[in-house]
Amino acid sequence: MSNYHPLTEAEAVQYARSIPGLFSEGAVLTSREIGDGNLNLVFHIREEGREKGVILKQALPYARVVGESWPLTLDRARIESEALQVQEKLADGLVPRVYRYDSDLALTVMEDLTDHIVMRKGLIARQQYPYFAEHMARFLARTLFFTSDFYVDRQEKKEWVRRFLNPQMCDITEGLVFTDPYYDAETNSFNPLIRSEVEAIWRDNALKREIAELKEAFMTQAQALVHGDLHTGSIMVTETSTKVIDPEFAYYGPMGFDIGALVANLLLSYASHEGHTADEEVRIAYQEWLLETIETIWNGFEKQFSALWQEHVKDEMWRVPGYRERFLTRVLQDSAGFAGCKMLRRVIGLAPVADLETIEDPHVRAKAEVLALHIGQTLIHRRKTLETIGQLTAWVREVAKEKVAK
Amino acid sequence: MSNYHPLTEAEAVQYARSIPGLFSEGAVLTSREIGDGNLNLVFHIREEGREKGVILKQALPYARVVGESWPLTLDRARIESEALQVQEKLADGLVPRVYRYDSDLALTVMEDLTDHIVMRKGLIARQQYPYFAEHMARFLARTLFFTSDFYVDRQEKKEWVRRFLNPQMCDITEGLVFTDPYYDAETNSFNPLIRSEVEAIWRDNALKREIAELKEAFMTQAQALVHGDLHTGSIMVTETSTKVIDPEFAYYGPMGFDIGALVANLLLSYASHEGHTADEEVRIAYQEWLLETIETIWNGFEKQFSALWQEHVKDEMWRVPGYRERFLTRVLQDSAGFAGCKMLRRVIGLAPVADLETIEDPHVRAKAEVLALHIGQTLIHRRKTLETIGQLTAWVREVAKEKVAK
Numbered sequence: 100m101s102n103y104h105p106l107t108e109a110e111a112v113q114y115a116r117s118i119p120g121l122f123s124e125g126a127v128l129t130s131r132e133i134g135d136g137n138l139n140l141v142f143h144i145r146e147e148g149r150e151k152g153v154i155l156k157q158a159l160p161y162a163r164v165v166g167e168s169w170p171l172t173l174d175r176a177r178i179e180s181e182a183l184q185v186q187e188k189l190a191d192g193l194v195p196r197v198y199r200y201d202s203d204l205a206l207t208v209m210e211d212l213t214d215h216i217v218m219r220k221g222l223i224a225r226q227q228y229p230y231f232a233e234h235m236a237r238f239l240a241r242t243l244f245f246t247s248d249f250y251v252d253r254q255e256k257k258e259w260v261r262r263f264l265n266p267q268m269c270d271i272t273e274g275l276v277f278t279d280p281y282y283d284a285e286t287n288s289f290n291p292l293i294r295s296e297v298e299a300i301w302r303d304n305a306l307k308r309e310i311a312e313l314k315e316a317f318m319t320q321a322q323a324l325v326h327g328d329l330h331t332g333s334i335m336v337t338e339t340s341t342k343v344i345d346p347e348f349a350y351y352g353p354m355g356f357d358i359g360a361l362v363a364n365l366l367l368s369y370a371s372h373e374g375h376t377a378d379e380e381v382r383i384a385y386q387e388w389l390l391e392t393i394e395t396i397w398n399g400f401e402k403q404f405s406a407l408w409q410e411h412v413k414d415e416m417w418r419v420p421g422y423r424e425r426f427l428t429r430v431l432q433d434s435a436g437f438a439g440c441k442m443l444r445r446v447i448g449l450a451p452v453a454d455l456e457t458i459e460d461p462h463v464r465a466k467a468e469v470l471a472l473h474i475g476q477t478l479i480h481r482r483k484t485l486e487t488i489g490q491l492t493a494w495v496r497e498v499a500k501e502k503v504a505k
Numbered sequence: 506m507s508n509y510h511p512l513t514e515a516e517a518v519q520y521a522r523s524i525p526g527l528f529s530e531g532a533v534l535t536s537r538e539i540g541d542g543n544l545n546l547v548f549h550i551r552e553e554g555r556e557k558g559v560i561l562k563q564a565l566p567y568a569r570v571v572g573e574s575w576p577l578t579l580d581r582a583r584i585e586s587e588a589l590q591v592q593e594k595l596a597d598g599l600v601p602r603v604y605r606y607d608s609d610l611a612l613t614v615m616e617d618l619t620d621h622i623v624m625r626k627g628l629i630a631r632q633q634y635p636y637f638a639e640h641m642a643r644f645l646a647r648t649l650f651f652t653s654d655f656y657v658d659r660q661e662k663k664e665w666v667r668r669f670l671n672p673q674m675c676d677i678t679e680g681l682v683f684t685d686p687y688y689d690a691e692t693n694s695f696n697p698l699i700r701s702e703v704e705a706i707w708r709d710n711a712l713k714r715e716i717a718e719l720k721e722a723f724m725t726q727a728q729a730l731v732h733g734d735l736h737t738g739s740i741m742v743t744e745t746s747t748k749v750i751d752p753e754f755a756y757y758g759p760m761g762f763d764i765g766a767l768v769a770n771l772l773l774s775y776a777s778h779e780g781h782t783a784d785e786e787v788r789i790a791y792q793e794w795l796l797e798t799i800e801t802i803w804n805g806f807e808k809q810f811s812a813l814w815q816e817h818v819k820d821e822m823w824r825v826p827g828y829r830e831r832f833l834t835r836v837l838q839d840s841a842g843f844a845g846c847k848m849l850r851r852v853i854g855l856a857p858v859a860d861l862e863t864i865e866d867p868h869v870r871a872k873a874e875v876l877a878l879h880i881g882q883t884l885i886h887r888r889k890t891l892e893t894i895g896q897l898t899a900w901v902r903e904v905a906k907e908k909v910a911k
Contacts, residue, residue, distance in 0.1 A: 257675065260670065311822040319725075415684055416684050421710060
């Protein structure tokens with residue numbers, strides 16, 4: 100990494116120009132730095148007069164969070180680019196294409212997605228995406244199945260685990276998702292109006308035992324190459340296209356962690372819409388679309404994962420009748436548990452979500468936040484009784500109704 | 506590894522002499538190759554007229570099993586020597602001391618234990634070892650606790666996982682313990698008199714779903730640095746000393762796998778004693794000692810692991826009241842399940858145990874083997890209801906009684 104230095108915009112343009120096949124000779128290129136500057140530099144390089152250009156994403160050797168300097172390994176750029184390439188191979192069209200990875204500069208040159216918007220923004224604006232659930236079901240089924248012990252050769256799988264060991268990024272999740280929100284940690288940051296709800300969680304040892312178990316699963320269960328940070332800010336969409344980006348948290352972990360992250364963020368959107376409009380009919384229709392989306396994602400995932408299993412699984416033990424169904428039920432239960440943690444974390448801990456933050460009135464926001472906390476707790480507590488995704492969405496409706504009745 | 510070649514006895518002597526501090530200058534040394542020649546060369550080097558010498562263990566690049574040539578990585582010698590050194594640091598006196606590891610030759614120079622005997626032989630001879638259970642409880646509690654996420658720094662633990670990835674040796678276990686015995690595989694080898702019992706297992710999908718789940722746990726759950734092959738042939742004993750040897754299968758896996766291996770082999774001894782003497786009183790007394798030993802190991806493990814937890818665990822989530830007890834119950838249940846697999850495997854699969862093999866009359870042997878199969882199946886089926894080790898030993902007595910009544 101001795102040649103590493105953060106690129107200037109001029110250098111980024113020069114770098115993009117040097118890659119054959121991207122731009123015509125003599126093209127006039129412009130660069131715009133569109134990253135948030137916290138973890139990475141993101142340059143959008145365009146040829147004048149043409150819409151689509153190319154993205155250069157360069158990892159920075161630190162993250163500035165809450166005024167602290169937090170050194171971060173550049174190896175996450177390798178992991179991100181390699182994960183993107185694995186995902187592209189397995190779920191073609193659902194991730195940005197990688198044109199080049201430069202390990203010296205911790206730099207990935209990839210497909211320009213500036214014609215897409217961040218899914219979270221679309222959800223806040225109550226947009227519906229008719230292909231989104233189908234796309235995500237495909238992404239999840241294919242990336243999780245084809246990297247798991249149900250498909251990969253036993254010995255080769257251990258090399259995959261080695262290649263995607265990601266200690267620093269996992270450490271962030273282990274702290275911010277699975278530890279800090281559940282006690283009075285300095286990193287926490289929440290609406291003062293919900294303090295009594297948060298303190299009740301800090302005192303709830305039964306809940307915290309469940310979370311400790313989920314944390315241990317996150318730290319020990321190498322089931323598949325997971326994206327590791329699959330919230331709606333890591334997904335870019337148009338009406339017809341879905342692209343999963345930013346897998347710098349990728350590692351071998353529990354399948355339910357990715358599915359749970361997605362479910363959590365759809366449910367955070369669900370809760371946030373309690374505060375986004377006064378029109379009840381509009382709100383309910385959109386919330387129902389969110390729940391249907393969750394159901395379609397899970398059912399599509401289950402169907403495709405099962406089809407892949409039937410087509411590819413050779414091992415005598417995995418082929419025992421009924422084992423696949425039992426395994427998938429466990430993944431559903433894990434997903435619900437991880438979703439619950441991710442919901443609590445976004446309300447109590449560092450890194451809140453715009454879905455809730457954009458509710459200006461703190462009292463209205465508190466109502467949505469408390470709903471999110473209650474849904475999250477319900478998922479964590481009841482997860483081991485889950486058999487179908489319909490039960491999960493029914494719990495959400497039930498909790499929402501109770502909250503509104505109060 | 507370019508300098509690797511299998512040592513001759515003369516070279517082994519010369520090598521031992523070259524290590525400072527082991528032998529006096531000009532000592533007359535003799536070598537005896539005491540390995541079984543299947544996986545490793547084991548040279549016992551002694552100075553004439555003195556009892557204690559030194560052991561040179563050198564990995565061979567292949568294993569000859571069932572007439573097949575089976576190439577095996579020499580990296581297992583590194584893993585073995587490093588695991589021994591970790592275990593010595595954590596459980597001083599319970600593993601042979603390592604004097605030197607030579608990576609070029611895949612050679613470990615270690616403490617001579619020829620004044621000890623293999624535990625399995627002692628068990629066949631109905632020897633009782635009054636310190637054995639206490640020693641093993643200490644070994645298990647300390648090696649499993651201090652290498653787990655409950656003690657090791659989160660990021661450092663991932664480096665431990667990397668260092669002890671052991672794809673080839675895990676592959677052997679995944680095949681021989683968790684796959685082949687449960688269908689009509691070529692590697693299987695069992696007493697023809699028990700064929701109908703074995704075929705009933707092959708048809709039992711409910712049982713095989715449980716085993717598939719245990720297999721998946723073995724392949725994915727990086728809880729602690731486990732020995733990985735902790736049967737009574739991997740333990741050397743005297744009346745007062747216990748030494749755990751041969752950790753070449755060491756990897757990051759479920760804690761219950763080590764505890765289960767030990768329980769399984771004590772229960773295989775239990776079953777074998779159905780055939781080792783006609784004197785019922787003698788038999789029952791010994792079998793009861795074996796069950797007490799299992800109880801003392803678990804209870805001692807639980808007590809010491811809990812004490813270490815209380816002393817060392819800092820993480821907010823692991824310290825949630827009741828989580829430790831819940832975790833240990835899960836380890837107990839896992840241990841029972843893994844013990845069951847290990848019992849079935851030793852009766853049906855490759856690599857039978859001397860405990861059963863030394864019963865000459867095949868009909869008497871069949872009786873003991875069927876008892877082992879029934880105990881194993883009971884442990885697998887009922888494991889998730891286990892709360893105490895006393896329940897497990899009660900099941901064993903219950904199954905034994907039923908078998909004898911038939």
